[in-house]
Amino acid sequence: MSEEQIKNLEEQFEARILRDDKIEPKDWMPEKYRQTHIRQISQHAHSEIVGMLPEGNWITRAPSLRRKVALLAKVQDEGGHGLYLYSAAETLGISRDEMFEQLHTGKAKYSSIFNYPALTWADMGAIGWLVDGAAIINQVALCGTSYGPYARAMVRICKEESFHQRQGYEIMLKLSQGTQEQRDMAQDALNRFWWPALMMFGPKDEDSPHTAQSMKWKLKRKTNDDLRQQFIDQTVPQAELIGLTVPDPDLKWNEERQSYDFGEIDWDEFWQVVKGHGPCNKERMDARVNAWEGGAWVRDAAMAYADKKQERKAKQAI
Amino acid sequence: MKENLYKYILGIADNSLILGQRMGELCGHGPSLETDIACTNLSLDLFGQVRSCYQYAAKILGDDRTEDDIAMLRKERDYLNVLLVEQPNRDFAYVIGRQFLFDVYHHLFLTELQKSKDLTLAAIANKSIKEVSYHLRFSSDWVKRLGDGTEESHARMQEAIDGLWTYTDELFHQTEADKEMVAEGIGVDVTKLKETYYNNVAGVLTEATLQVPELKYFQKGGKQGIHTEHLGYLLAELQYMQRAYPNMEW
Numbered sequence: 001m002s003e004e005q006i007k008n009l010e011e012q013f014e015a016r017i018l019r020d021d022k023i024e025p026k027d028w029m030p031e032k033y034r035q036t037h038i039r040q041i042s043q044h045a046h047s048e049i050v051g052m053l054p055e056g057n058w059i060t061r062a063p064s065l066r067r068k069v070a071l072l073a074k075v076q077d078e079g080g081h082g083l084y085l086y087s088a089a090e091t092l093g094i095s096r097d098e099m100f101e102q103l104h105t106g107k108a109k110y111s112s113i114f115n116y117p118a119l120t121w122a123d124m125g126a127i128g129w130l131v132d133g134a135a136i137i138n139q140v141a142l143c144g145t146s147y148g149p150y151a152r153a154m155v156r157i158c159k160e161e162s163f164h165q166r167q168g169y170e171i172m173l174k175l176s177q178g179t180q181e182q183r184d185m186a187q188d189a190l191n192r193f194w195w196p197a198l199m200m201f202g203p204k205d206e207d208s209p210h211t212a213q214s215m216k217w218k219l220k221r222k223t224n225d226d227l228r229q230q231f232i233d234q235t236v237p238q239a240e241l242i243g244l245t246v247p248d249p250d251l252k253w254n255e256e257r258q259s260y261d262f263g264e265i266d267w268d269e270f271w272q273v274v275k276g277h278g279p280c281n282k283e284r285m286d287a288r289v290n291a292w293e294g295g296a297w298v299r300d301a302a303m304a305y306a307d308k309k310q311e312r313k314a315k316q317a318i
Numbered sequence: 319m320k321e322n323l324y325k326y327i328l329g330i331a332d333n334s335l336i337l338g339q340r341m342g343e344l345c346g347h348g349p350s351l352e353t354d355i356a357c358t359n360l361s362l363d364l365f366g367q368v369r370s371c372y373q374y375a376a377k378i379l380g381d382d383r384t385e386d387d388i389a390m391l392r393k394e395r396d397y398l399n400v401l402l403v404e405q406p407n408r409d410f411a412y413v414i415g416r417q418f419l420f421d422v423y424h425h426l427f428l429t430e431l432q433k434s435k436d437l438t439l440a441a442i443a444n445k446s447i448k449e450v451s452y453h454l455r456f457s458s459d460w461v462k463r464l465g466d467g468t469e470e471s472h473a474r475m476q477e478a479i480d481g482l483w484t485y486t487d488e489l490f491h492q493t494e495a496d497k498e499m500v501a502e503g504i505g506v507d508v509t510k511l512k513e514t515y516y517n518n519v520a521g522v523l524t525e526a527t528l529q530v531p532e533l534k535y536f537q538k539g540g541k542q543g544i545h546t547e548h549l550g551y552l553l554a555e556l557q558y559m560q561r562a563y564p565n566m567e568w
């Protein structure tokens with residue numbers, strides 16, 4: 001293809017995105033678009049499956065059968081999200097094995113929030129309420145993103161995430177109506193998860209290198225700071241409603257902006273965790289790598305069996 | 319009669335509770351995303367069945383004990399599950415082997431329980447059997463895949479079946495509560511399931527190119543509350559919250 005032709009294609013491509021046309025797997029797309037999408041979608045998929053770990057660790061200890069069933073169903077949903085998202089990424093020409101490889105070698109990232117430990121039952125509430133809550137705010141915007149398979153996966157996922165968010169909040173509500181010990185447990189969980197949840201929206205806009213390009217491709221519709229503000233404005237009244245205190249002494253309603261002002265995020269902590277030195281980075285990766293390596297013989301067996309079955313069928317056909 | 323019915327229900331529910339708990343341990347650690355989701359699904363189904371049973375058991379008790387009290391606040395010796403279901407997740411072959419050896423029984427059992435004169439139990443069986451048919455298909459397929467897969471998977475699957483075989487005979491033992499319930503037309507005569515069970519199991523194992531173990535020495539005791547050492551640890555996790563924070567609502 002001549003340079004002229006490529007330029008032409010690129011112009012048509014950008015025009016389609018402007019018109020809100022969906023880009024489908026077989027359509028021509030710039031290489032950078034493909035790579036950016038592989039990176040973002042696989043990162044999102046990894047977040048779903050690494051995200052199974054902190055909550056999975058409470059399944060065996062859930063305080064009631066009803067909660068156990070709900071938690072199992074939630075964690076299973078997250079696995080399902082991983083599945084759709086890996087499939088969406090595969091349409092861009094990368095295999096699931098390659099994506100796992102990138103995760104396990106640290107080349108691909110996942111959401112840093114999952115590098116914080118889930119220490120008490122209340123953390124199941126805080127994670128659903130805050131982490132799924134923050135995820136929804138990030139993801140609702142993506143339901144209208146330009147890449148068709150990603151946008152469609154997002155629509156499906158967002159519905160379930162908002163169910164998770166309500167379920168998490170309901171756990172917190174129940175604790176707040178309980179004994180002093182239960183209320184303390186809820187407050188402690190909020191204290192530990194509040195700031196990491198705010199960090200889920202990523203660095204401040206001035207430190208966020210991909211924003212402009214991502215906005216153009218509708219991989220982002222609002223900036224990190226706007227989304228973070230939206231989350232805070234939505235969540236603070238929810239905390240108040242159940243008698244919990246947001247652990248930020250600088251938090252104050254700003255009448256003029258009709259928004260909350262809030263304190264400075266500890267960006268050193270943010271970068272430390274992103275760079276792999278959070279409280280659970282190593283555990284999370286070990287768990288994933290062990291599951292993958294420990295399961296290799298199972299996957300090999302399934303493949304060998306499928307091949308044998310195919311062969312037998314072929315022989316029968318003759 | 320009430321005491322026997324209560325114990326009878328526990329015998330059914332405890333099997334699913336303990337197996338569900340074992341499967342729940344795997345969540346997030348499966349050999350592939352698909353198997354991970356499938357194992358979680360099995361666990362979910364089992365806990366769903368368990369809830370119906372314990373709710374019924376609580377109704378029979380008629381005091382203020384709830385499904386959770388019954389599920390989580392008994393002592394080790396009061397759990398009536400068979401030894402098979404409490405065996406640990408040594409590897410995926412053990413997980414599948416345990417599931418398969420239980421599913422074949424579970425399916426036969428529920429098929430009969432649907433005819434129970436106790437309409438609640440019949441309804442629970444009727445609802446559960448759809449799920450358990452799926453479990454049985456899932457575990458049988460995996461026994462075949464692993465048995466007839468690679469050399470390594472074959473060896474592991476055989477080892478799991480050999481290791482778990484000693485716990486199969488207990489499935490067909492009758493307790494006093496069982497006998498009473500059979501006489502009343504409520505319970506299932508498990509002794510009558512034994513032949514079909516071993517035939518069905520042998521059918522799948524053979525198709526999976528595995529040997530049917532010839533072991534003649536069997537373990538028993540679960541139905542009397544005499545368990546393997548594994549159960550205590552499982553219960554420690556299961557009961558942790560209820561023990562550490564008594565009399566609270568969640």
Ligand SMILES: [Fe+2]
Nearest residue numbers: 048077078081
């Ligand atoms: Fe999710």
Ligand SMILES: [Fe+2]
Nearest residue numbers: 048081135161
């Ligand atoms: Fe998500």
Ligand SMILES: [Fe+2]
Nearest residue numbers: 078132161164
């Ligand atoms: Fe979620």
